[in-house]
Amino acid sequence: MEFEFNEEQKMIASSARDIAKDFPPEYWREKDEKGEFAEEFWKALSDAGFTGIVIPEEYGGAGMGMTELLIAIEELCANGCGMAGNWYLVLTEVFGGMTIVRHGTEEQKEKYLPGIAKGELEFCMALTEPDAGTNTLSIKTRAEKDGDEWVINGNKIFISGADRAKGMLIVARTTPREKAEKKTHGITLFLADLPDPAVKVNPIPKHGINYSKTCEVSINNLRLPESALVPPLDGGWYNLLDTLNPERMCFTTAAIGIAKAAIKKAVEYSKQRKVFVDPVGSYQGLQFPLAEAYATLETARLMNFKASTLFDKNAPYREVGKYANMAKVVAVEAGLKAVYWAMQCFGGYGYAKEYDVERWWREINLIRLAPVTQQMALAYIGEYLLGMPKSYRT
Known part of the structure; x- marks a missing residue:
């Protein structure tokens, strides 16, 4: 090691x-x-x-x-x-x-x-749907064969980069769920070239990360050649997990990096800013939460690198997922704590845009929700690591 x-x-x-x-x-x-x-x-x-x-x-x-x-x-x-x-x-x-x-x-x-x-x-991925959310197995976007082409119809939501992308990874059902031999069967991945008149993109106003658009996407009779299908037909669910695990690792790394940026800025300010006589950084009420968050972030970082190392060695997706989910849960909780206390360190200035901490607070809060919620990551740990009964239905 x-x-x-x-x-x-x-x-x-x-x-x-x-x-x-x-x-x-x-x-x-x-x-x-x-x-x-x-x-x-x-x-x-x-x-x-x-x-x-x-x-x-x-x-x-x-x-x-x-x-x-x-x-x-x-x-x-x-x-x-x-x-x-x-x-x-x-x-x-x-x-x-x-x-x-x-x-x-x-x-x-x-x-x-x-x-x-x-x-x-540039690329984007059309996965999430308004009525399915985290429950990807319930997506309604359909791809049906018409001669030597696939015809895709459906609606997607929260598709970041769709306004600029020249390529789109589309997740669709090629076998309806009610006809599939098991719930994970019948999902297929496709690659589409953009722009295409059959794909309508509408940006969604959002809380942060406004240097990139996140969009609603409507797909109406999009015709793709057979060569656009990422094999295997009906077996795309497991290949998709090979994309979602890396996405999770990247967002975990983002939480760690954003938190470290906020801690660094808070530490610099805490050495200069004096309240009454002493610099604010000398107060344990600020120092201890930042120190604890930093220690926890370093722990999450190691766990995340374990996940990436296993991924690079082609370990099974579930083995990678164990460590990716644990790293995500720990990194986000520690990251939120770090940025919260960094903002507290600045006092009222922490709320001012010119000090940037408020923007990092908006950015890191997204990782509570995406690419998977903290609760779903915990459900994965409970079921697959601890062996507890499944806590939700799909």
């Missing part, structure tokens, strides 16, 4: 810190307020090869794994980029790149991976 990064991994961390220096908190404050996509940041990620970390070398990528992607994300998030350090990469490199690398056909790899690696082809 290794607890040190190798030289390649150290270089990735260093490169990420260098990129973050060019995109400090005030840059993201402006992008968030204006609701603008950070084109310059995306170009910097692409130029550094970060959009191709998990893409094999034969398709123009770096040929690395999930662990290296997490290293890059953590350093970006922790050094001032906040959620953006995760958000821009996960949409394209996980939903598009990772899915195609592990489960796509050779034709799909040749078509999509070089563009993803260069940062020329």
Whole structure:
């Protein structure tokens, strides 16, 4: 068991810190307020090869794994980029790149991976639906065969990046649930090129992360060729889990990075700001909660790297899921505590936009809810780690 990064991994961390220096908190404050996509940041990620970390070398990528992607994300998030350090990469490199690398056909790899690696082809994933939510097995989006084409109809919600993406991973039912031999049977993954007149996208106003749009998506008679199907037909559920586990790990890393950014800023302020006589950082009422949160974040970080290491070694999805879910639960609770007490450290200034902590508070609160709620992660731990009876119905 290794607890040190190798030289390649150290270089990735260093490169990420260098990129973050060019995109400090005030840059993201402006992008968030204006609701603008950070084109310059995306170009910097692409130029550094970060959009191709998990893409094999034969398709123009770096040929690395999930662990290296997490290293890059953590350093970006922790050094001032906040959620953006995760958000821009996960949409394209996980939903598009990772899915195609592990489960796509050779034709799909040749078509999509070089563009993803260069940062020329942004991706999104159309999974969540208004009536299904976390219960993916109850999705209603249908894909039906018509000659040598698939025709897809359905409505999706909270689809981030759909307004810009040139590629979309669509999760649809090819066998109705009531006709499926078991509830996990009948789900299939498809790759669609955008824009397409059959796909309508409508951005949703939201609380934070406004440097990227999150959208409602309506799919009406979208016609795709047979080659758009990510095999196997009707067996996409297990391949989807191979996408959702990495997504979970990335958001866990985001929670850790955002919290560390907030702690760093609070510590710097706490040394300078004096109340009565002493600097506020000397008060245990502020010092202890931040110290405890930091210690817990470091613990979650190790658990998350265990999940990514297992993933990179092609461990079974459920084995990866054990550690990914535990890391997510711990990182989010510690991260929320860290940013809460960082804001408290600033007092009234913590509520002011110019100090950025309030934005990180808005960003980290999303991770309570997505990509899976804390409660569903706990349900997974209760059932699959502790062996307790299933606590919900699907």
